Amino acid sequence: MARVELRGLRKRFGGGVVALDHLQLDVASGEFVSLLGPSGCGKTTALRIVAGFETPDEGEVLVDGVDVLGLPASRRNMGMVFQSYSLFPNMTAKANVAYPLRIRRRPRAERESRATDLLGLVGLARQVDRYPHQLSGGQQQRVALARALAHEPAVLLLDEPLSALDAKVRVQLREEVRRIQLELGITTIYVTHDQEEALSISDRVAVLSEGRAEQVGTPSEIYNRPRTPFVASFVGTVNQLDAVVVSAAEGTVSCGDRVMTVDGDLSEHPAGSEVAVYLRPEDVELVSEGAADRDASPGKVRSLTFLGPVTRVGVDCGLGQLVADVASDVALRLGVGDPVAVVVEPGRLRTLANPQGT
Amino acid sequence: MAALTTSRTPGVTDRRRPATRRRLPVWHAFWILAAAAYFIVPIVSLVQFSFGGRVDGHSAGFHWYATVFDDPNFGSSFWLSVQIAIETVVLSIVLLVPTAFWIHLRLPRLRPVMDFVSVLPFVVPPIVLIVGLIPFLQPFTFIYSRPEVLDFIYVVFAMPFLYRSLDAGLRAINLQTLAEASANCGGSTWSTLIRVVVPNLRSAIIGGSFLTVAIAMGEFTISSLLSFNTFPVYIFNIGQSTSNEAAALAVISLLLTWGLMIALYLVGRGGRTTAQIAATR
Numbered sequence: 001m002a003r004v005e006l007r008g009l010r011k012r013f014g015g016g017v018v019a020l021d022h023l024q025l026d027v028a029s030g031e032f033v034s035l036l037g038p039s040g041c042g043k044t045t046a047l048r049i050v051a052g053f054e055t056p057d058e059g060e061v062l063v064d065g066v067d068v069l070g071l072p073a074s075r076r077n078m079g080m081v082f083q084s085y086s087l088f089p090n091m092t093a094k095a096n097v098a099y100p101l102r103i104r105r106r107p108r109a110e111r112e113s114r115a116t117d118l119l120g121l122v123g124l125a126r127q128v129d130r131y132p133h134q135l136s137g138g139q140q141q142r143v144a145l146a147r148a149l150a151h152e153p154a155v156l157l158l159d160e161p162l163s164a165l166d167a168k169v170r171v172q173l174r175e176e177v178r179r180i181q182l183e184l185g186i187t188t189i190y191v192t193h194d195q196e197e198a199l200s201i202s203d204r205v206a207v208l209s210e211g212r213a214e215q216v217g218t219p220s221e222i223y224n225r226p227r228t229p230f231v232a233s234f235v236g237t238v239n240q241l242d243a244v245v246v247s248a249a250e251g252t253v254s255c256g257d258r259v260m261t262v263d264g265d266l267s268e269h270p271a272g273s274e275v276a277v278y279l280r281p282e283d284v285e286l287v288s289e290g291a292a293d294r295d296a297s298p299g300k301v302r303s304l305t306f307l308g309p310v311t312r313v314g315v316d317c318g319l320g321q322l323v324a325d326v327a328s329d330v331a332l333r334l335g336v337g338d339p340v341a342v343v344v345e346p347g348r349l350r351t352l353a354n355p356q357g358t
Numbered sequence: 359m360a361a362l363t364t365s366r367t368p369g370v371t372d373r374r375r376p377a378t379r380r381r382l383p384v385w386h387a388f389w390i391l392a393a394a395a396y397f398i399v400p401i402v403s404l405v406q407f408s409f410g411g412r413v414d415g416h417s418a419g420f421h422w423y424a425t426v427f428d429d430p431n432f433g434s435s436f437w438l439s440v441q442i443a444i445e446t447v448v449l450s451i452v453l454l455v456p457t458a459f460w461i462h463l464r465l466p467r468l469r470p471v472m473d474f475v476s477v478l479p480f481v482v483p484p485i486v487l488i489v490g491l492i493p494f495l496q497p498f499t500f501i502y503s504r505p506e507v508l509d510f511i512y513v514v515f516a517m518p519f520l521y522r523s524l525d526a527g528l529r530a531i532n533l534q535t536l537a538e539a540s541a542n543c544g545g546s547t548w549s550t551l552i553r554v555v556v557p558n559l560r561s562a563i564i565g566g567s568f569l570t571v572a573i574a575m576g577e578f579t580i581s582s583l584l585s586f587n588t589f590p591v592y593i594f595n596i597g598q599s600t601s602n603e604a605a606a607l608a609v610i611s612l613l614l615t616w617g618l619m620i621a622l623y624l625v626g627r628g629g630r631t632t633a634q635i636a637a638t639r
Contacts, residue, residue: 051538051542052541053538053541072541073538073541073542074541074542074543074544074545074546075544077544078542079542080538080539080542082535082538082539084532084535085532085535086532086535086536086538086539087539088536088539088540088553088554088557088558089531089558090554090557090558090560099540099543099545099553100543100544102553103543103544103545103549104544144539147539147543148542150543151543151544
């Protein structure tokens with residue numbers, strides 16, 4: 001097990017494209033950290049620097065406190081799973097997994113048994129003698145995972161390993177990646193642009209934008225306590241509303257035709273200043289217009305999008321334009337143009353978390 | 359050949375199915391026969407001629423073949439050509455496989471340059487090449503006087519074929535990722551080349567080697583100018599005196615060259631099976 005620290009990584013590609021801009025990240029021993037961000041945010045570059053396939057212009061990569069940037073990729077003792085299929089086409093699944101051990105001149109019996117064990121671990125005990133072209137995409141990535149683990153690397157690196165697979169296999173395989181990671185307790189860095197993937201399997205998520213870590217935190221912190229507008233809008237769907245601070249001490253803002261309590265620290269915003277507030281669609285409640293006993297903002301249904309268990313309802317109301325997630329069986333009774341009333345429970349409206357606190 | 363290709367184009371056959379269904383087979387047969395005749399007629403004539411003529415009032419039969427095998431120069435010139443062909447293949451592979459690998463992996467900007475260089479032997483006629491090479495090679499007496507000098511010249515001639523074949527083979531595999539995966543597993547560049555790249559380039563290497571053998575076995579101009587008694591030179595000299603014997607010799611040479619290529623193919627295929635078994639272990 002190893003602790004990995006990325007210290008002030010900077011990388012600029014030819015043509016002046018900045019891939020990484022002072023990236024900082026600490027990964028504790030045995031921790032599973034995802035680098036999440038849109039394409040071009042530098043997440044893959046960061047992983048490739050850790051693996052030794054790219055050299056940063058500045059900064060350090062420390063593994064257990066030792067800078068590894070001087071070492072070639074072949075001597076860093078890391079296991080990597082690539083986005084595109086990277087199995088050696090001339091070797092069977094077992095030979096692929098045994099390859100790192102063959103390079104290390106381990107005895108044949110050891111190679112055999114370790115390769116067989118690992119293929120069993122990834123659920124391919126019966127496919128050991130298949131060639132890559134005889135395996136499905138998901139199976140190939142399982143073999144790639146087994147191969148990445150064969151030489152007992154200090155760190156496991158995964159570069160969008162599931163992005164080429166279909167949705168069902170993706171969900172199944174990501175759970176297995178997590179199960180195996182927990183079983184082995186191996187320090188893991190996982191690159192993905194899929195927020196659901198990142199939130200579901202990570203101990204912590206680092207949201208990257210333009211080469212910087214915008215926020216690093218547990219999946220729940222990232223989702224519920226975003227610190228920057230980018231994180232708020234990139235992770236999940238969010239209604240962003242313009243509000244004016246009424247009382248910082250009481251934590252109230254006026255938003256459209258309402259005055260509401262905000263969850264979050266307004267201490268840096270004097271009364272009367274503008275502040276962006278956020279509201280998740282699942283925190284918006286729609287009630288029938290007659291339910292006047294609650295502090296409801298009247299509005300009209302603008303759009304309906306069926307998403308399976310929930311239906312996303314676009315509403316024009318006194319707070320502005322919002323989307324609300326409503327259980328689909330409830331939404332069946334709604335039509336575009338119907339009058340509805342919008343209720344926001346106190347505390348559901350959030351400001352960005354203070355960058356200093358958590 | 360062009361007509362063959364056109365008649366096979368699916369669009370053409372699909373569009374006029376009812377009409378072409380009756381007519382096409384005739385045209386197919388015609389063009390296939392025409393193309394086959396182009397290759398087969400000369401070979402049949404050659405074989406016929408090798409049995410032709412009269413010896414002491416009798417029909418020749420295998421006389422010319424017997425004459426060929428009785429001539430000690432036949433064996434020596436043939437083995438010289440085989441030896442040169444094998445050396446050329448080995449030298450070409452040793453030089454070009456690592457070069458093509460390195461250019462694809464680390465110096466992709468040099469690819470257009472190599473593309474250009476690799477076709478130069480096509481552009482420069484052999485006679486021009488040799489006129490330029492003779493004064494260059496003459497000072498190196500230790501090699502100039504030995505037939506091995508031909509190895510180096512044939513490597514140049516064969517380069518377009520082997521390099522192009524390797525280039526296509528390298529484009530077909532996901533070289534960058536495979537090399538990175540191998541490095542990540544702890545493999546050096548060398549072990550990546552030997553254990554990962556070469557096994558995946560096997561068919562490209564074998565294909566290129568076939569053509570290299572064909573070139574080295576059949577090259578006449580240069581070996582004749584440098585006065586080495588290679589097999590093509592020997593055939594030519596025999597043809598000057600007894601044309602029937604030369605025909606018999608040409609038939610034998612065809613069979614031997616085919617045999618050599620089949621042997622090369624089997625060696626290549628056998629090697630692959632061994633590699634796969636070894637890899638499985």
